[in-house]
Amino acid sequence: MKFNLSTKGFTDIINITSQVERAVEKSKAKEGICLVFVAHSTCAITTIEYEEGAIKDLKRALEIIAPMTKNYEHCKKWHDCNGYAHVRAALMKPCLAIPIEDGKLVLGQWQQLVLIDFDNRPREREIIVRVFDG
Amino acid sequence: MKFNLSTKGFTDIINITSQVERAVEKSKAKEGICLVFVAHSTCAITTIEYEEGAIKDLKRALEIIAPMTKNYEHCKKWHDCNGYAHVRAALMKPCLAIPIEDGKLVLGQWQQLVLIDFDNRPREREIIVRVFDG
């Protein structure tokens, strides 16, 4: 299963929990696992408490590791200033696997699934959901 | 399968290799994969050489990325000072998948499975283990 999203880029963090939950429901899987994947080199999938403060805090931490400047080798060579986006995506990775129990994703109360789009412009993204029943 | 752990919080790093190995044995899986997951937004699962020095070194690196201070947006809004914990957990993620070979987890000699509890108080945590046979 797949679904699409419009993102604003620039480390846009988008709650995708309900879309993934719907994919799991459709699959009819009862006791399995769900793999969420994004096939783009400037995106990542993770979980976070989806709340304005925590979202800002994550962005600030990423500024320490890979600041959104143009001072990247990738930018110098390709005149494409999303070097920070490639670094952030490689560190945070494009996949996440979640158990399914009684037909539902096992997530904590304050734990939401998110797509992060690091790219330096708005993008249209495809999220892939693969479900295995146990 | 599931098991519970008491943690001390504050980036408590706990070796869970033997508990996960037991879950794999019970499953009777021979050539599969094992997903380890923690359904809490202030925890992560990873591997590390479980040795006092490396544990301290990992904690120090996390202090660079997301120091254990109260200076977080999450804290300002919610008067809940575990903002650093949410950032660390989002970066390190709540899942890890390991191959199973001849009925055993494939881990290196110096590679142990760990739960990390970043929260700012002792907690009772549940770890979920899902095994698929190939």
Place this chain on the structure above:
Amino acid sequence: MKFNLSTKGFTDIINITSQVERAVEKSKAKEGICLVFVAHSTCAITTIEYEEGAIKDLKRALEIIAPMTKNYEHCKKWHDCNGYAHVRAALMKPCLAIPIEDGKLVLGQWQQLVLIDFDNRPREREIIVRVFDG
């Protein structure tokens, strides 16, 4: 399935996409998932645009988080100066899962699978590929 690689260590980032693609082809899986895993405590698996600039940029970001110095507790205790390597590997993790569609890995055009060997010397490494058909 498995394959071996010689690495240079010191955060050597090696494109393993074609080897993993071959393993998926051999498996004959059509709509599944592929788990890539490295059973060593100083390695990681991720995706990145495999291009000289982005590779250098990722290395620079890792220098911020865990610089390649000898100033690590792990080094003091074990007289083994790869403390930075253990920290980087624990943060980046040894596994990655990718969907399979129509018998092929689903990866973006600029998204390559890489092994990173952080250790402080050349090594011979084994990569494990596990494929599940849907």
